[in-house]
Amino acid sequence: MIGRLADRAFSLAEWLLVLALGAMVIMVFGNVVLRYAFDSGITVSDELSRLLFVWLTFLGAVVVLRQGGHLGFDLVTNALPKAGRRVCRIVSDLLMLLCCGVFLWGAWAQAAMNMGNLAPVSGVPLGWTYAAAVVAGAGLGLVALADLAAALAGREPPARDMEGEAGA
Structure with a gap:
């Protein structure tokens, strides 16, 4: 039950990443076209693209950790x-x-501290940018906690192929 819930949560996160990347491409490309073709632009697109990029990076790190796609060095451990x-x-x-605990503590403090600071054009609280780090710290910690529980229970990690995807 918890595994299916986690699968759905990560599937939702992947769709959010797709939507964020799509929105960034549309905003930036649209702004470039507007600037060069019509000598105008949408000023808020720069700030929103930057905010989405930060969220894309941090949320993507959580998804990739669950998939086992982060760079690792296992030469020594494979010999054990x-x-x-x-x-x-x-x-x-x-x-x-x-x-993750240290990261989450610092990110929470930054997010709380910057909720009163507003972005100059969009008016979005800058704390929402730091909230991406809060979500990432919690997500990375939960993935590590799940792996720790599996390791303590004696279960092997899922096999990975050369692409970093979980094997069957």
Whole structure:
């Protein structure tokens, strides 16, 4: 049940990434056409594109972590026996949780501090830009926590092919 809920949440996140990228392309391309063809433009498109880019980056990091697509170095751990790989995985997950906690704490403080600061053109609170880091810190922490629970239960991580996709 929780696995299906997580799959749906990540599917929604992927669609949000697609929509954000599409909106950015339309706004930036439209603005370029308006500036060169009509000597005008939509001033708010720059700020909104920047905001969407930040969200795209941070939310994308969470989705890629779940898919196992982040750059990794596993030469040493692959040479270890199964118990050694499990210990390294647990230590790695604990360190990731620590980093996510520090990151989340700082991002929360920045988001709260900047909610009163407004973007000059759109009027959007700048705290919404930092809120992307809050969502990413929580999401990355939840993915690491799920992997830690799987490692403690003795389950192997899903096999990955050369593209970083989960194997069957």
